[in-house]
Amino acid sequence: MRLILWVALVIVTITASPMSSVLAHEDRHHPVVAGTVTKVDASAGKITIAHDAIPNLEMEGMTMVFKAANPALLDAVKPGDAIKFTADRVNGQLTVMELETAR
Numbered sequence: 001m002r003l004i005l006w007v008a009l010v011i012v013t014i015t016a017s018p019m020s021s022v023l024a025h026e027d028r029h030h031p032v033v034a035g036t037v038t039k040v041d042a043s044a045g046k047i048t049i050a051h052d053a054i055p056n057l058e059m060e061g062m063t064m065v066f067k068a069a070n071p072a073l074l075d076a077v078k079p080g081d082a083i084k085f086t087a088d089r090v091n092g093q094l095t096v097m098e099l100e101t102a103r
């Protein structure tokens with residue numbers, strides 16, 4: 001019985017662990033997509049990404065401009081960086097919701 005409680009506690013702890021990784025936020029609506037940054041326009045809050053298919057936007061792989069949901073997202077990346085990101089349509093604009101450099 002004590003072992004079962006311990007195992008349950010470990011599972012709860014692992015599940016509840018805060019993870020900053022974009023992968024932790026993957027869900028049905030925002031699958032994580034791989035891409036390469038080709039341009040960053042911080043003043044406009046925009047980023048150009050050569051991206052793989054984006055299932056939730058029914059988009060094939062292409063190079064295109066996205067708005068950044070939060071301008072601070074753009075501070076961490078530069079052209080040439082391989083990234084993982086999530087995207088959605090926000091007020092009609094294709095928007096990067098979260099991103100991180102790929103390891």
Ligand SMILES: [Cu+2]
Binds near residue numbers: 059061063
């Ligand atoms: Cu696209």
